[in-house]
Amino acid sequence: MNLTDRLHQYWLLARFDKPIGIFILLWPTLWALWIAGDGKPDLLVLVVFTLGVVLMRAAGCVINDYADKDFDPHVDRTKLRPIAAGKVSPKEALIVFAVLCLTAFGLVLLMNWYTIGLSFIGAFLTASYPFMKRYTHLPQAYLGAAFGFAVPMAFAAQTNDIPLHGWVLYLAVLLWALVYDTMYAMVDIDDDLKIGVKSTAILFGKRVREITAALQIVILSLLVWIGGEQHLAWPYYGGLAVAAGLAIYQQKLIFYFHKPDCFKAFLNNNWFGLAVFTGLVLAYLV
Template identity: 45%
Template sequence: MTSAAPSSAAPSRLSLYLNLVRWDRPAGTYLLLWPTLAALWMAADGWPGWHLLLVFGLGTLLMRSAGCAVNDVADREFDKHVKRTAQRPVTSGQITVKQALGLGAVLTLVAFALVLTTNAPTILLSVAALAVTILYPFTKRWVSMPQAVLGVAFSFGIPMAFSATLGGREWGLQAIHAAVPLAAWGLLVANLFWVLAYDTEYAMVDRDDDIRIGIKTSALTLGRFDVIGVMTFYGVFLALWTGLGLRLGMGHWFLAGMAIAAAQVVWHYMLIKDRTREGCFKAFRENHWVGFAVFAGTVVDLTLR
């Protein structure tokens, strides 16, 4: 008589690594991708070419994946106390810290190899972007709004898109200054407020767990003003991005994209106003459509100009 087969097979090594980098949850990649590509189209004043599209498209995917690996290592002691994250591969012990960091390092090196095909200012900016990405997971211990640090990390693709399009071979801060206009840094600030909005929604989901385990989030810092805070962040993002886009020569189709994004923000208010876990998580998860509206409006505007 043969023994009965186990009810469920252990996950394969590949599936664990894919889970580590959130392969089955691409929304985070889209949140990085859409503002970066919108900036790339603005910098190029239209189609940026296949080379830069590949660099920033694939580079965004790789760096988001590497960031997830680093984040899970940094948060492994916290995640075991949160039901939603307790089964992440590093937290559950299915992948070791060394293996997770090794995968993150490999993904980062591949992304850096892509950046090396651009120019000197972009390479310099990528080093700064990497430093912020590594720093972010640890700021939850001592920064009252670590989402602001995440906002910088998630927005660095914007000045990099401008430097890759407009920069030359010179190295140094002067080269970065020449390649990245002031408006591009303004777009970074605008996007930072969008990140503050959607990641505060995300933090509202885990508010009770975060209080219990003692980490800092914008949702806890804002307290009973969390919904007002989220909507203020959205408002600043929409106002700044619209104004800077017009300064960079965008037109009616761009404004139409921003209007669609604003309409979605109103819907997000309806989702989060009662502070339910389901509503807040849905608002966070659907945020990539806000970014897509901004990107699509930008592309259509520059194409039909």
């Protein structure tokens, strides 16, 4: 395999060909930056966190495939991933993971000491998440803790403090990740049961629709509370109304447990995140 082909496999390993994960991770980071910066986040912080999201999402994908190297060959959706297909060795994957993490850490060094300290927790959560599906039926909640950790870090970078509404936003993002990753796990539920991988889709069983719907109500309620606490203008609530409509649409998609529709529901969360962010931006402009 020549250098171009190898770099292409690394690109696929980091899922740069599938940017949906970048967007779903980026939206809550932008929510936090806009709220922490009262609608005018510091430009350097904005650039660092945007690039950091891209790098750490890629790192998360790489370490996930490394952790699942014995599972992925047995799952239809993942059997062609670079490690599973034998095109990238596990050792190479760890090197790529280290390079991505070190590059992200180099960016974090441009921030204050509080943010630098928090970055070690974020890195630990990212690196350990893929192994949780062996030990708990709640790996989706752990993913939420990892993916959402950019929220307290954003407040720390912007204000050198994490106020109560920052932690409430972190909780909302954690629960949001739990919901959309449960929808994602519904696609693999048959394969996961065969190979012994745990997930909230398996844990919730036939109640998965009711539980995810209840969680979506909690998420939207937390976002409404933040809007009131921050005295955000009416466009923010318009964005939440659109997000609520999208949540209802997602429930419609997963209603019959049809796998392609469950995957569509997962993808639709990109628009949920965009709706909230658009409302935020317009609220501060007003």
